[in-house]
Amino acid sequence: MKKIIFILLVPIILTSCASSKFTSYEKQIVDHTDNNGRLRVFLVENPSDSLILYKKSKNIKAKASNLALKKFTQDLYNTVLDPDNLGVGIAAPQVGINRKIIWVQRFDKEEKPYELFLNIEILDYSESKKEGKEGCLSVETYSGFVNRSTEITIKYDNFENKKITETISGFTAVIFQHEIDHLNGILFIDRITDKSLLIRQ
Ligand SMILES: [Zn+2]
Structure with a gap:
């Protein structure tokens, strides 16, 4: 009997972990936009913010009918386009x-x-790599040179929950690697092993 319950429960647990909706805690954060529809950018220099920045991210249910997700993606877009703190990419x-x-x-x-x-997620990295200077909206103090693959293959969902695979190269591939690092709880400063090479802003 115990075995049957376990077998029945496992697919339910796996499905809910694979892509769930925002929790009520997440909805609270999402609701805190300023007058321009922007969210506060978390900084690694702030100890409580850094706990979130160093945590791995989970999937989200990619449905256009998920209105909280739709609103959040718009707010995140407004945030990366802040003229006082403009970015070439941003991660949740x-x-x-x-x-x-x-x-x-x-x-x-x-x-x-x-x-x-x-x-x-990244399916494949090219063996060829190149060093380039990076900064981050969440790191106020430093910039620095990071070695990244010159070409990657990515897989992602769109709002119709359709899986798409694409190969990206050049500077855009660097941005993807930097942002996907954020989803794995990695900041560009962690990729620079010799900390004396960090450049003070
Ligand atoms: Zn960043």
């Missing part, structure tokens, strides 16, 4: 939400649009 943990949601500016497209990626 940077505003306190540990979910796999990022915006990336597509420098590989003509109009350089910002695009949204849900439940994103």
